[in-house]
Amino acid sequence: MDKYRILPHTADGKFQAYGRTLEEAFGNAALATASLMWDWSKVEPRAHHFVHLKGIDREQLLVKFLGETIYLFETQRFLLAKVDGLRIRPEFEGFSLEALLGGDTISDRYELYGEVKAVTYNDLKIEECDGFTVQVVVDM
Amino acid sequence: MDLRKIGDNVWEIPKQGDMRVPAVIYSSARLLEDIRRDMTLTQARNVACLPGIERMSYVMPDAHQGYGFPIGGVAAFDLDSGIISPGGVGYDINCGVRLLKTDYTETDVAGKRKELLAEIFKEVPAGVGKGGVTKLSRGVLKEILVKGAEWAVENGYGRKEDLERTEEYGRMKDAAADAISDRAMERGLPQLGTLGSGNHFLEIQKVHEIYDEDAARAFGIRAAGQVLVMIHCGSRGFGHQVATDYIELMENAFGVKGLPDRELVHAPFKSPQGQQYYRSMCAAVNYAFANRQMIAHWVRDVFARVLGTSKGMDQVYDVCHNVAKVETHEAGGRSRRLVVHRKGATRSFGPGRSEIPECYRSVGQPVIIPGSMGTASFILAGTKEAEDLSFSSTAHGAGRVMSRHEAVRRFRGERIRDDLARKGIELRATNWKGVAEEAAEAYKDVDEVVRVSHEVGLGRLVAKVVPIGVMKG
Numbered sequence: 001m002d003k004y005r006i007l008p009h010t011a012d013g014k015f016q017a018y019g020r021t022l023e024e025a026f027g028n029a030a031l032a033t034a035s036l037m038w039d040w041s042k043v044e045p046r047a048h049h050f051v052h053l054k055g056i057d058r059e060q061l062l063v064k065f066l067g068e069t070i071y072l073f074e075t076q077r078f079l080l081a082k083v084d085g086l087r088i089r090p091e092f093e094g095f096s097l098e099a100l101l102g103g104d105t106i107s108d109r110y111e112l113y114g115e116v117k118a119v120t121y122n123d124l125k126i127e128e129c130d131g132f133t134v135q136v137v138v139d140m
Numbered sequence: 141m142d143l144r145k146i147g148d149n150v151w152e153i154p155k156q157g158d159m160r161v162p163a164v165i166y167s168s169a170r171l172l173e174d175i176r177r178d179m180t181l182t183q184a185r186n187v188a189c190l191p192g193i194e195r196m197s198y199v200m201p202d203a204h205q206g207y208g209f210p211i212g213g214v215a216a217f218d219l220d221s222g223i224i225s226p227g228g229v230g231y232d233i234n235c236g237v238r239l240l241k242t243d244y245t246e247t248d249v250a251g252k253r254k255e256l257l258a259e260i261f262k263e264v265p266a267g268v269g270k271g272g273v274t275k276l277s278r279g280v281l282k283e284i285l286v287k288g289a290e291w292a293v294e295n296g297y298g299r300k301e302d303l304e305r306t307e308e309y310g311r312m313k314d315a316a317a318d319a320i321s322d323r324a325m326e327r328g329l330p331q332l333g334t335l336g337s338g339n340h341f342l343e344i345q346k347v348h349e350i351y352d353e354d355a356a357r358a359f360g361i362r363a364a365g366q367v368l369v370m371i372h373c374g375s376r377g378f379g380h381q382v383a384t385d386y387i388e389l390m391e392n393a394f395g396v397k398g399l400p401d402r403e404l405v406h407a408p409f410k411s412p413q414g415q416q417y418y419r420s421m422c423a424a425v426n427y428a429f430a431n432r433q434m435i436a437h438w439v440r441d442v443f444a445r446v447l448g449t450s451k452g453m454d455q456v457y458d459v460c461h462n463v464a465k466v467e468t469h470e471a472g473g474r475s476r477r478l479v480v481h482r483k484g485a486t487r488s489f490g491p492g493r494s495e496i497p498e499c500y501r502s503v504g505q506p507v508i509i510p511g512s513m514g515t516a517s518f519i520l521a522g523t524k525e526a527e528d529l530s531f532s533s534t535a536h537g538a539g540r541v542m543s544r545h546e547a548v549r550r551f552r553g554e555r556i557r558d559d560l561a562r563k564g565i566e567l568r569a570t571n572w573k574g575v576a577e578e579a580a581e582a583y584k585d586v587d588e589v590v591r592v593s594h595e596v597g598l599g600r601l602v603a604k605v606v607p608i609g610v611m612k613g
Contacts, residue, residue: 008543010178010204011211030395037268050595056392066382074377075326077269112268113573115337117380118231121402122207123386139207139231139380140338140544 001131004032013116013138014123018131022058025132026065027099033066033138034080037073037114043081045100045102056094058126062134065097066119077106116140141181142172149201149592153181160329165199166530166596170555174541179205180212186400187215192222194471198530200485201592202539202584206230208403211484214533216469217409219477224414226390226421227404228481230462231383233421234428235340235374237459237508238306238436239519241360242443243452245369246346246608252446257566257609258345259442264342264407264435266335266613267570274333274434281328282317288426289458292433296442298455304497306458307487310429314466319416320423326429328378328427333434337574337613340373341513342435344609348516350606351601355503355521359410359456361603368605369453370517371435372510373613374462375428382424386417409479414500418464419478425463432458457506457521461484461536467495469531481533488534488599490524507599509590512573512583514560514567516606518590520599534598535590538583547582548573560610569612578612 015032019025034040051068055061068137072078078101086099106112118139125135143165149170153163163184167175174179182201184445187209188197194216194599203212208227217223249256265272274286284291288386289310293300303310304592335342347366350356375382379539390405399405407414416541440450441482464481471478489505497503504522511517515538553572556579569575594601 005358008545010543011540013544058392062389063384064388069321070377071327071381073269074331075323092531106269111571113571114577115268117338117377118384120207120231122401135392137207 002098003028003131004080006032009137012140014136016135018133022132023086023088025098025134026062026088027086029062029066029134030080030083033069033116036116036138036140038079038110038112040081043061043079043104043110045133046104047078049078049101051101052096052098054091054096058095059121059124061088061095061097062136063119063121066136068101070116070118072101079103079106079110093127114140143181149596152315153185159185161188161193163188163197166592166598167201168588168592171584171592173203174584175203180210181212183208183388184213186404189215190215190223190225190404190406192218193451194218200533200535202535202537202589204539206483208401209481209483212535213483213486214481214530214537216471216478216480216531219409219466219479221478222404222409224418224479225388225404225481226383226417226463227403227405228483229383229421229464230483231380232374232422233379233382233462234460235460235462236428236432237510238371238432239456239506239508240369240436240439240453241456242367242369243595244447246365246367247505248417249367249447253566253609256442256446257568257611258571259446260342260439261568261611263438263442264335264611265333266337266611268337269328270334270570272333276329276332278325281325282499283375284332284430285320285423285426286315286318287311289429289433292430297437302436302455305455307460312431314419315422315426316419317423319420322379324373324381324385327381328376331376331378332427332431334376335373335613336376336433337570337576340613342611343370343607345370345517345605345607348604348606350603352521355600355602358500358503359506359519359602360454361519369439370508370510371432373431373435376431377384377426378427379424382420386420389413403519411564423463425460427530456510459508461486482533484536485533486536488522488526488532490522490526490532491523504600507534509535509586510537511586512580513578513612514565514607514610515580515586518586519603519605520593520602521588523597523600525597529596530598534593538586540582541584542582544577547579548576551576553577565607566609567612575612606612
């Protein structure tokens with residue numbers, strides 16, 4: 001199974017990410033987001049960031065989780081390479097997510113070719129059918 | 141969808157269902173073909189359903205689908221019963237354009253063109269992940285958020301006269317830094333004084349043709365061949381984070397049920413959440429004004445170094461393309477204060493408006509409409525008719541028609557560079573994939589966009605300019 005697929009979109013970046021579980025689909029969505037900016041498969045996971053977030057629903061949780069990739073890139077110069085230990089739990093109101101993001105700091109070794117400005121709700125879908133598919137449009 | 145032609149280049153979606161007002165689209169039949177292909181019209185109709193909307197939901201000729209509001213969407217809301225929506229402004233708050241004139245002609249710079257561009261490329265930080273050279277403290281950033289371009293001028297970036305030739309005199313007075321998140325501050329700190337990437341660019345241009353001598357003279361544009369500089373960028377990660385933060389805050393406060401599109405989330409303008417967003421958005425507008433002010437300063441420095449002087453490099457104007465502003469307009473038969481959202485649209489105040497500086501008050505404000513990378517751009521003048529037509533608004537650019545993915549598949553950045561070189565246009569870029577994404581073929585025909593704008597009366601054509609040097613972030 002592919003981790004994700006980049007879809008055509010007139011102005012911005014759109015993708016679908018897949019997983020046997022919701023967690024796996026979320027993790028692959030983070031890699032898809034990274035793939036619009038750098039080749040995550042070439043990044044060595046030498047540094048780690050732990051993330052913990054809450055969302056009022058799964059959609060907001062996904063938008064906030066993918067937003068971490070952009071935030072860490074811009075403020076810590078962190079290039080995501082992999083997502084470990086991603087867990088989603090239902091909470092009293094909404095959901096929480098924790099994950100360990102592995103990656104490296106920007107250097108000449110890595111080529112940067114795109115900039116994702118923000119994660120949007122436009123055409124956002126989270127679907128369960130023979131595993132999970134999430135669809136996201138990001139502003140570029 | 142029920143779309144009726146109601147005039148030359150004017151179409152209407154009549155009020156139906158939950159629409160509180162009709163939607164009006166300014167477009168030629170040819171541009172409408174592109175507009176109809178995506179979600180633009182549905183989005184214009186959704187905007188027409190929002191509480192407190194006045195007159196119409198307007199769509200500019202360069203429109204394409206956005207998130208919530210279409211790009212090229214204009215809507216105004218009553219201050220008491222109406223709303224403010226981050227989706228009506230966009231993620232890149234005050235993405236905009238600044239135009240500088242010079243006293244140089246194409247012939248004057250002919251031998252120095254390469255050097256000028258190379259030096260600007262060195263001086264102005266650009267590209268993905270590229271931080272600024274200015275190290276800021278949080279205290280200074282807060283000052284910038286409140287003072288905008290004024291801060292930049294006080295700190296040696298540019299001239300005092302630049303301020304009056306900037307929308308809002310380079311400073312939205314309602315800005316406040318108290319409701320800005322730590323994340324926005326963190327993203328804003330390293331990026332001030334950077335061009336960014338994507339569709340952002342800096343061009344050395346020459347005047348190609350003048351259509352309106354009087355207005356051109358008022359703008360400092362004298363003759364074909366005159367060299368100009370255009371800077372297109374916005375509020376960088378700071379503005380993106382402000383938008384992201386307030387979409388979440390409004391979702392949490394007001395819920396998302398009943399919204400046809402979650403990006404249409406909004407708050408009553410006078411609610412605490414509405415006011416917090418408005419004041420934070422104003423802060424992001426100021427960040428972008430300061431950003432362009434600094435870049436303009438560095439460009440003048442390069443011209444002075446390479447050509448001997450930057451005298452005569454006056455600012456023509458600086459316009460916002462993504463913004464919400466409180467303005468006075470006619471609605472419901474009287475003059476009222478409304479919050480006007482322009483998302484991918486340019487303010488187009490005509491002669492007599494007190495908001496524009498005296499030097500332009502007899503001809504209307506300069507409206508700067510950049511084309512796609514390496515193609516023509518246009519300078520228009522605001523019109524009186526635009527007040528009634530579109531709350532004084534017009535188009536903001538060419539508008540994409542092809543996905544970045546498709547553009548990268550079809551075009552090669554290096555090839556575009558060579559093609560431009562054959563046309564006498566120098567190109568410097570931080571990466572070739574980004575160049576391929578911005579290929580001219582991926583955009584609508586900007587000539588058609590400004591023709592419609594002129595014929596309908598949204599903005600009056602003043603001059604056409606073409607690039608001689610392009611720097612792409």
